[in-house]
Amino acid sequence: MYDVSIIGCGIIGSAIAYELSKYKLSTVIIEKENDVAMGATRANSAIIHAGYDPLPGTLMAKLNVRGNALCKELCEKLAVPYAQIGSLVLAFSDEEVDTLNELYDRGVKNGVPGMKILSYDEAKAIEPNIADNVKAALYAPSAGIVNPWEFALALAETAVRNGTEIMFNSPVESVNKKDGYYEIVCGDKTVTSKYVVNAAGVGALAIRDMVLPHSYDSLPSKGEYYLLDKSEGDRVSHVIFQCPTASGKGVLIAPTVHGNLIVGPNSVSCEEGDTSTSADDLAFVRNSALKSVPSTNFRANIRNFAGVRPNTSSNDYVIDCDDGFFEAAAIKSPGLASAPAIAEYVVDMMKQNGVELIEKDSFIDTRKHVRFKELSHEEREKIVKEDPLFGRVICRCETVTEGEIVEAIKAPITPYTVDGIKRRCGAGLGRCQSGFCGPRVLEILSRELGLPPEKIEKDKTGSYIVKKRRT
Numbered sequence: 001m002y003d004v005s006i007i008g009c010g011i012i013g014s015a016i017a018y019e020l021s022k023y024k025l026s027t028v029i030i031e032k033e034n035d036v037a038m039g040a041t042r043a044n045s046a047i048i049h050a051g052y053d054p055l056p057g058t059l060m061a062k063l064n065v066r067g068n069a070l071c072k073e074l075c076e077k078l079a080v081p082y083a084q085i086g087s088l089v090l091a092f093s094d095e096e097v098d099t100l101n102e103l104y105d106r107g108v109k110n111g112v113p114g115m116k117i118l119s120y121d122e123a124k125a126i127e128p129n130i131a132d133n134v135k136a137a138l139y140a141p142s143a144g145i146v147n148p149w150e151f152a153l154a155l156a157e158t159a160v161r162n163g164t165e166i167m168f169n170s171p172v173e174s175v176n177k178k179d180g181y182y183e184i185v186c187g188d189k190t191v192t193s194k195y196v197v198n199a200a201g202v203g204a205l206a207i208r209d210m211v212l213p214h215s216y217d218s219l220p221s222k223g224e225y226y227l228l229d230k231s232e233g234d235r236v237s238h239v240i241f242q243c244p245t246a247s248g249k250g251v252l253i254a255p256t257v258h259g260n261l262i263v264g265p266n267s268v269s270c271e272e273g274d275t276s277t278s279a280d281d282l283a284f285v286r287n288s289a290l291k292s293v294p295s296t297n298f299r300a301n302i303r304n305f306a307g308v309r310p311n312t313s314s315n316d317y318v319i320d321c322d323d324g325f326f327e328a329a330a331i332k333s334p335g336l337a338s339a340p341a342i343a344e345y346v347v348d349m350m351k352q353n354g355v356e357l358i359e360k361d362s363f364i365d366t367r368k369h370v371r372f373k374e375l376s377h378e379e380r381e382k383i384v385k386e387d388p389l390f391g392r393v394i395c396r397c398e399t400v401t402e403g404e405i406v407e408a409i410k411a412p413i414t415p416y417t418v419d420g421i422k423r424r425c426g427a428g429l430g431r432c433q434s435g436f437c438g439p440r441v442l443e444i445l446s447r448e449l450g451l452p453p454e455k456i457e458k459d460k461t462g463s464y465i466v467k468k469r470r471t
Contacts, residue, residue, distance in 0.1 A: 002026045002165075002193035004355075005184055007172055007207055009033075010041040011148060011336055012328050013199035014155040015343035021162035023357045028193070029156070029164060030186060032171035032203070034461050035420050036413060037152040039201045041336070042423065043275065043307025044223075045252055045262060046148050047239055048072075049334035050087060050140035052107030052115065053249060059317045059345075061110045064334045067341035068142055071151075074340055078154035079369040080147060081257035087143035087239035088123060090292055091136045096243045100138045103244075107140065114141040127236055129293050143239055147257050148336055149423045153413065154367055160412040161364045167191070169461060172200075175210040175325075182324065195355060197326045197346065202272050202310040204318075204329035211325050217313040222306050223265025224277045224285055229300040229431055232261040240292050249333060251288035253296065258398075258429055263289045263296065265307070275306045302431055309333065319345060321353050370407060371425075373399035394444070395437040397430020402444060409448045416449065418442055419459040442466070 004020060006013050009031035020027050033039070048071045054061035075082035091097045100117055107115045116139045123130060123137035130137075160166060170186035175196060184191040198207045205218040228235075239254040253263050264285050286298055312318070312330040319328050319342065328346050331338070351357050372380065372390055383403070384391035390403030408415060408424040418434065418441050421427050427441055428434035434441070442465060446453045454466040 001181060002028045002191065004028075004195045004197060005030055005182070005191055005193040006197045006199055007184070008198070008200035008204070009036050009152070009156060009166065010039050010199070010201050011037065011152040011155075011339045012201070012331050012342055013197075014152040014159070015339040016197055016199055016328065016346050017159035017164050018155040019343040019347045021159040021164050022359060022363050024360055025357070027159070027164045028191060029159075029166045030170050030172060030184065030191060031166065031168050034168050034457070035415060035417065035423075036156045036166075037149040037423065038460065040307050040309055041152050041201075042149040043225075043305055044148055044309075044333075044336060045225075045254065045265065046145055046256060046336070047087075047252070047254065047334075048082070048144035048146055048337040050107065050115075050143040051110050051112045051334070051337070052103045052138070052140055053244060053334070054106070054110065055315075056106055056109035058315075059319060060334070060338070061106075063317065063338040063341040063345060065111045066344070067334075067338040068144070070340035070344075071146065071337060072144065074155070075146060075151065077365060078158060078367040080151045080154045082144055082146045083255075083257055084142065084144040085238050085255065086139060086141040087241060088118070088127060088130075089138040089140075089241045089243060090123070090130060090134050091138075091243060092131075092133055092291070093135065097136050099243045100136055103138055112140060112142060115139060127238060127240065129235055129295050130240065131292060131294055145239065145254060145257050146336070151336075153424065154369075157412045158364060158367060162360070166413065172207060172210075175207060177211065177323065177325075195324045195326065195350065197328065199328045201331070202308055204310065204327070205312065208327060208329060212322055216318065216330070218272075219311045219313060220270055220272050220308050221267050221311050222270035222274060222308050223267055224281045224306045225262060225264030225304065226282070226285065226289075226298060226301050227256075227303040227305070228261040228263065228296075228298070229302050230259045232297055232300045233259040235261050235296055236293060242288070242292055251285055251292075253289050253293050258426065260302075261296070263298075270308060272308065275308060277304045277306050303433055310335075317342070319349070321349055324353075326350060326353075370404055372401045372404055394440050395427035395430060397432055397436070398426040398428075400425050400427040400437070405441060405444050406448060409445065414449075416445070417457045417459055417463070418445065418465065421445065
């Protein structure tokens with residue numbers, strides 16, 4: 001029997017696992033997919049929000065601002081790409097200027113540092129490509145950008161290094177309260193634990209309904225994006241927002257930590273697993289973005305994608321507990337920025353509700369990650385002498401070597417898919433989107449895992465690439 005079972009291994013489940021791994025507990029993460037960060041965590045805007053948008057007094061406001069500071073600290077500690085570039089919210093009318101002032105007041109109450117209302121000239125001076133009809137902008141210097149799936153992976157890997165277990169391909173079918181413990185059925189596997197943490201993202205309500213009375217509704221919404229080539233990566237140097245509306249924070253334009261430009265999202269109601277894109281919705285995203293930055297070159301698009309947000313009828317995060325069942329649900333935007341603070345909050349709640357938390361004598365709290373393209377010439381020469389695989393470039397677009405891929409496969413959480421490698425070391429993220437390196441990554445996975453090529457998947461379970469061998 002485990003002390004704690006965490007259901008879900010997105011950014012929230014990973015952050016909670018990381019926080020719990022500081023203590024003498026037996027913990028398991030139960031994940032329905034075949035890898036870490038397969039839901040909303042891997043398909044979002046990758047923004048660490050400053051915290052001026054949530055209503056003062058809400059959990060969302062409190063945990064956003066605290067999480068913003070923790071994200072910066074954790075990313076540095078765990079070698080996760082992060083940049084504090086600041087954000088601008090643009091106003092195009094007098095009414096929207098009033099909205100900026102409201103956001104500023106909220107931010108002050110929430111404790112967001114360094115905000116300013118900029119005039120058109122001041123905004124244009126730091127972002128020359130914004131539209132000429134901008135009237136004013138709210139500047140928040142604490143906003144940042146991050147690699148979201150690597151952030152989740154780094155947290156989960158650190159938890160595993162500190163003794164946490166992970167079960168993949170384990171969709172939860174039932175959670176039953178027994179005499180002093182919980183029984184979780186995942187297909188042909190049954191897990192028992194004293195406590196359960198529900199961090200299942202879009203699926204969190206379904207898990208809750210297995211244990212507690214139905215108290216809110218799931219209203220998932222889809223956001224669609226453009227990912228533009230690195231040739232557009234310096235089009236803007238801050239996260240550029242428009243004034244938020246009832247449907248969300250609106251279409252943004254921002255650099256990514258990989259040097260690309262991300263544009264999106266829209267917001268449309270959808271089913272839980274619907275990550276399809278449509279021409280009409282993408283046209284809306286494109287036209288909305290051009291209002292902010294008219295010179296954006298959408299001919300440089302290299303990929304479109306969509307993510308599903310765990311929106312609910314609740315206006316705030318749902319973080320509570322009932323008889324050993326702890327819930328971190330309804331974690332919509334700014335959930336990514338809030339994640340480390342949500343983890344702290346949940347663990348503190350566990351402590352207050354009888355969970356015995358004894359700190360470990362030793363806790364591994366660092367992580368190394370080789371990025372060959374970021375090394376100096378001397379560092380490259382040294383690492384290639386130590387391991388010649390680092391001298392063989394597999395992904396030309398992103399300069400990812402075979403050594404990095406093999407190192408990723410041998411990491412505490414083994415990837416079994418081509419996209420799992422992409423999320424860990426960037427092979428396939430570039431201009432050709434795996435057109436060149438995909439077959440080589442498949443070969444390396446096959447060799448290192450001892451699996452035939454037809455058993456290697458592209459992404460989710462069942463997404464096989466090779467149908468059969470040529471005879």
